Amino acid sequence: MMSRSQEWSGDDPQADSGFAAEIAGLRTALRGYVLSILPHHAACDDVVQEVSLFLWERRHERDPGTNLKAWAFKVAWFKAMAWRRDRQRERTVNFSEDSLHEIAAAAEALSEEAGERLAALRACLSKLSPQELQLLKMKYVDGGSLTGRARELSQKASRVQKTISRLRLALRHCIETKLSLG
Amino acid sequence: MSKAPSPELRKLIDQLLAEGGLGRVETSRLEELLKDRDALRYYTGVMSQEAMMAEALDGIEAAAPRTIRFPLKPLALAAAACVVFGLGFFSGKQRFSPVDLKAAKQPVVQVTGLMGVEWEKDAAPALVSGAVVAERVALRSGLVELTYASGVRVTLEGPADYSVASPTAGNLANGKLVAYVPPGAEGFTVDYAKGKVVDLGTEFAMDVSADGRTELGVFDGEVELHLPGDKPRPLFQSQAVLHDVNAEDELRAIPLDRDKFVRRMPARDFRWSLTSMEPQQIEFDVSHLIWRPSRYRAIFKWIEGKDAISVSDVELRLDGKTVVTDRHEGATGNLAKVTDNIYRLDLDPSQFLRGRWTLHVSVKPYPRAAAITGPVQSQGILQFEEGLATKATEKDFIGRWGYHFLGSRYIREFHADGRVTLTKDGAPYEEAFVDSRWSMDEGVLKVWIPEHNAFENHVLRDENTLIFTSNPYDNAAKLPEE
Numbered sequence: 001m002m003s004r005s006q007e008w009s010g011d012d013p014q015a016d017s018g019f020a021a022e023i024a025g026l027r028t029a030l031r032g033y034v035l036s037i038l039p040h041h042a043a044c045d046d047v048v049q050e051v052s053l054f055l056w057e058r059r060h061e062r063d064p065g066t067n068l069k070a071w072a073f074k075v076a077w078f079k080a081m082a083w084r085r086d087r088q089r090e091r092t093v094n095f096s097e098d099s100l101h102e103i104a105a106a107a108e109a110l111s112e113e114a115g116e117r118l119a120a121l122r123a124c125l126s127k128l129s130p131q132e133l134q135l136l137k138m139k140y141v142d143g144g145s146l147t148g149r150a151r152e153l154s155q156k157a158s159r160v161q162k163t164i165s166r167l168r169l170a171l172r173h174c175i176e177t178k179l180s181l182g
Numbered sequence: 183m184s185k186a187p188s189p190e191l192r193k194l195i196d197q198l199l200a201e202g203g204l205g206r207v208e209t210s211r212l213e214e215l216l217k218d219r220d221a222l223r224y225y226t227g228v229m230s231q232e233a234m235m236a237e238a239l240d241g242i243e244a245a246a247p248r249t250i251r252f253p254l255k256p257l258a259l260a261a262a263a264c265v266v267f268g269l270g271f272f273s274g275k276q277r278f279s280p281v282d283l284k285a286a287k288q289p290v291v292q293v294t295g296l297m298g299v300e301w302e303k304d305a306a307p308a309l310v311s312g313a314v315v316a317e318r319v320a321l322r323s324g325l326v327e328l329t330y331a332s333g334v335r336v337t338l339e340g341p342a343d344y345s346v347a348s349p350t351a352g353n354l355a356n357g358k359l360v361a362y363v364p365p366g367a368e369g370f371t372v373d374y375a376k377g378k379v380v381d382l383g384t385e386f387a388m389d390v391s392a393d394g395r396t397e398l399g400v401f402d403g404e405v406e407l408h409l410p411g412d413k414p415r416p417l418f419q420s421q422a423v424l425h426d427v428n429a430e431d432e433l434r435a436i437p438l439d440r441d442k443f444v445r446r447m448p449a450r451d452f453r454w455s456l457t458s459m460e461p462q463q464i465e466f467d468v469s470h471l472i473w474r475p476s477r478y479r480a481i482f483k484w485i486e487g488k489d490a491i492s493v494s495d496v497e498l499r500l501d502g503k504t505v506v507t508d509r510h511e512g513a514t515g516n517l518a519k520v521t522d523n524i525y526r527l528d529l530d531p532s533q534f535l536r537g538r539w540t541l542h543v544s545v546k547p548y549p550r551a552a553a554i555t556g557p558v559q560s561q562g563i564l565q566f567e568e569g570l571a572t573k574a575t576e577k578d579f580i581g582r583w584g585y586h587f588l589g590s591r592y593i594r595e596f597h598a599d600g601r602v603t604l605t606k607d608g609a610p611y612e613e614a615f616v617d618s619r620w621s622m623d624e625g626v627l628k629v630w631i632p633e634h635n636a637f638e639n640h641v642l643r644d645e646n647t648l649i650f651t652s653n654p655y656d657n658a659a660k661l662p663e664e
Contacts, residue, residue, distance in 0.1 A: 028237060032230030039198050039229065094206075099213050107226045117230055121238040133242065140235040157382050158403045158419075159365065165196040172224075172231055 019059045023052050026072050029114035033073055036107035037100050038080045047083055051076045073108055117175060124174035132167055139164060187224045191215050195228055201404075202418030291346050293319075295327030295447035298473025298568060299340065318345045321357075324473040327447045332367035336360070339444050340473075347373065360387045360401075360445050376427050378408040384419075387443040396425040399438040401445065409433070444470065454482075454545070455561035456491055461546035468498075468539050468566050475534040479567040480525040480541060481641075482514040485654040487560025490515020490548035496525040497542045504542075505533050513548055514562065518636045520652035541566065565649065571642040572625040579620075579627045579640070583648050583658035593661065596620055602629055626651075 030051060035044040054075050055068075062068070084094070095103065125133065187195075194212045198204045204212065216222045302320035319326055321340035328336045331349060338344050342357020351371040361381060363370045368383040374390045384403020390396045398407060399422035406414040407423065415433075417423065422438035448470035456462075472478065482493050494511040497504045506529060512522035527541075547558050571578065582595045593605045600619045604611040620629045629638040639651045648658040 028234050029230075031233035032226075035233040036226050036229040040203070041199075041232075044233065094209055095213050099216060103216065103222065103226065106222045107229065110223070110226045110230055114230065114234070118234050118238060121231060121234055122242065125238055125242050133239070136235065137239055141239050157368075158384070161196070161200055165192070168196070168199075168228065168231070169192065172228055175231060176227070 019062075020056070022068055023055055023072070026069055027052070028118055029069070029111035030072055030076055032114060032117075033104070033107045033111050034076050034080055037077070037095075037104050038083060043083055043087070047076060047079045050079050054079070069111075073111075077104060113179065116179060120175040120178040121171060123178060124171050127174070128167070132163075135160070135163060136167060187221070188215075191221050191224065195225060199228075199232060200418075201416065202421065205420070291331070291349075292329050293326060294329040294335070295325065295337075297325040297447060297471065298476070299324035299326055300474055302343070318343070320344070325444055325447060325470075330367070330370075332370070333364040334367045334370045335362040337362075337444055337447065347371075354388055354390050356390045356392055358387070358389045358443060360385065360443050362445075363403075377410070377425060380406040380408060380414070382406060382416075385445065386417075387445075389442070394427060397436070397439075398423050398425065399443075401438075401440070407433075450567060451563040451565050453561065453563055456487070456489065456545060456547060456558055458558055459547055461544060464543045464545055466541040466543075466564055466566070468541050469537070471566050471568065472529070472534075472539045473536075475529045475531040476568050477570070477572070478527040478529060479570050480508075480527060480543075481565040481567060481649065481651050482512065482523045482525075482543075482562065483565060483651065483654060484514040484516065484520070484560060484562040486562070488554050488556075489550065489558050489560040490519035491545050491560060491562075492548045493523065493525075493543060493545055495542075495544040496527070498527045498529070499540050499542060500533075500535060501537050502540075505529065514652075515548060515560075517631070517634050517638060517652055519548060520636075520639070524641070524651060562654070567643060567649070570625070570649075571644060574625045574627075574642045576622050578642055578645060579622075579648075581663065582661040584661050585650075585655050585658035587655050592655075594658065596627070 027048065031044060031048050034047050034051075035041070038044055038047060051072060055072060062071070081097075081100075125136070128136070191212075194204065194208055194215070197208065198212065216225055300322040302322055319328070319338065320343040321338065323340040325340070326338045326342075328338070328344075328346070330336070334350075336344070336352065337360045339358040342359065343355040344357065344359065345353045345355070347353050350367070350369060351373070353373045355375070359372065361370065361372060362385045363381040363383055365383060368381060370381045372379045372381075372388060374388065374396055376394065376396060379386065379388065379398060382404045384405055385401040386403075386405045387399045387401065388396065398405070398417065400417050400419055402419055404419070405417050407417055407425070408414050409425070409432075420438050422436050424434045424436045426432060426434075450471060452466045452468075454464055454466075478498065480496055482491070484490065490513055492511060492513050495507070495509045497507045499505060506527050508525040508527060510522060510525070512525070514520050514523040541564070543564070547560070576598075579596050580598050582593050584591065584593045586592070590607050592611075595603045597603065600621070602615040602618045602620055604614040615629070615631065617632050618629055620627055622628070625641065627640045629640070631638060638653060641649050641651055643649055643657065646660040648660070650656075650658065
């Protein structure tokens with residue numbers, strides 16, 4: 001990204017870095033939105049990356065009056081739909097477009113609280129046991145196949161999946177409790 | 183705060199986020215559920231949470247060093263250099279503990295179940311005389327259950343040809359197989375002519391046809407399909423593929439056919455209950471117990487309740503058509519009431535076909551003594567046996583037989599001089615079998631019990647299994663001589 005921007009004359013490095021920070025600030029909300037309509041981690045990563053790049057490349061076209069977030073979500077919607085079209089033949093979840101509009105609207109509304117949710121999730125994670133954190137890091141940070149990890153732990157893949165499911169529910173409950181109290 | 187998600191919604195979302203994703207049916211079900219506002223809010227909440235996990239975890243340190251709470255894999259049984267099949271006739275009660283230290287003395291693979299097996303000519307392991315060395319089981323019909331020392335359980339349905347390759351692997355030349363791989367035994371591998379299936383902790387099924395087509399399905403968990411020159415392909419719960427090297431698409435996704443495979447050795451006993459004075463017909467599906475022409479026996483056992491039952495007109499039907507019958511009237515109840523409760527159903531080769539076999543029985547309560555009042559309520563089991571040892575001799579019965587009843591361990595001993603003695607939880611049970619004597623009558627051991635003025639009858643399923651035909655007890659197992 002940077003090397004490309006340096007080729008362009010007339011860039012304002014300061015404005016650019018401000019814009020980059022704005023995009024970065026949207027990432028959390030954007031990821032939640034995209035994952036809701038494209039429930040596949042790898043696809044979500046790709047689309048969010050594409051959206052960031054798209055916004056960056058068109059930063060000069062931005063109307064200062066437009067809401068960057070609304071713009072980003074709109075771009076994300078079309079990128080996600082394009083991804084979905086291109087991968088139609090692969091085995092991915094395929095909600096109808098009507099449902100996706102409903103889901104997108106709900107996800108967009110929820111994204112207003114992305115910041116609070118992230119803070120709540122952090123607080124909730126800090127209460128987990130080291131083993132539980134280790135497992136979650138394997139899944140969400142180190143990436144790769146959970147099955148392979150299960151093998152490393154001499155543990156049955158379905159049991160790892162159950163643990164993940166249990167933690168997911170517990171964290172969800174913890175977040176909701178924090179938000180409703182806060 | 184929104185209400186708690188339904189288990190179904192939660193499960194679908196978990197599955198959606200797992201490596202396998204959702205199938206078409208589950209997707210439309212989830213779509214339907216999401217029409218509910220609370221469900222939709224739950225869904226987007228989980229998705230936003232999922233999406234921020236990596237970011238949230240960044241910087242949160244697990245204080246403790248890497249600790250693994252999970253059980254260690256059982257020790258490799260390196261000492262067992264060859265594959266040994268133990269004596270085969272275990273009932274379903276056999277337990278094999280992979281962590282038991284005594285396991286080191288066990289053979290690598292044991293035959294833990296046999297049903298209706300017709301062996302291929304050159305491939306019958308000599309199962310009748312203790313442990314023998316064998317590497318291959320090939321059967322024309324029936325079911326064989328093998329249990330590896332690691333706890334892996336392989337159920338084969340004939341015609342099938344399976345070889346044990348190592349303590350953690352096998353080779354299926356053809357036939358149907360279901361493998362159950364318990365935690366700790368992941369990595370169990372089954373080779374077939376065109377590929378290899380590596381289990382990652384699960385239950386899966388294979389059907390290798392003679393024409394080279396192989397079906398692979400996953401009941402639970404995950405397996406990897408390894409094909410030559412291809413990266414391993416993971417296959418998840420409820421997924422199935424057809425591998426056909428001669429087809430245009432060598433690998434095709436197909437629906438998992440759950441009914442096609444036998445996942446466990448079927449039980450031989452069926453529960454019945456009687457709650458009315460009216461005569462009634464009871465039907466039992468015995469398809470999984472009839473694999474070949476043979477001498478089948480239906481034994482009616484009473485377990486509990488104040489009414490004895492009268493049994494008659496026992497018919498064995500194939501796809502609804504009566505094939506063989508035993509119409510005699512018998513009765514089962516507490517000891518004094520049991521008469522002629524074994525029904526003979528001999529299927530000769532001309533009468534045998536694979537199909538849906540059902541047993542039809544007419545039952546009614548036994549005429550009541552005046553002292554018995556209140557509603558009819560009795561229950562028991564039908565034991566469906568094949569090829570009972572009708573030629574059993576005194577020698578086969580003499581010795582110690584162990585069984586459990588209501589949590590206690592009983593051992594009966596039939597002595598050569600005709601006496602019977604009993605111990606309960608290790609202590610002599612002197613009140614039982616006072617002045618009792620046993621005798622043989624056409625393969626049936628009859629114990630005269632003066633106190634009840636009645637006979638107890640016992641038959642042998644095989645040399646190690648005694649069936650109490652007139653008592654509500656589970657089968658007894660032959661114990662070694664002291």
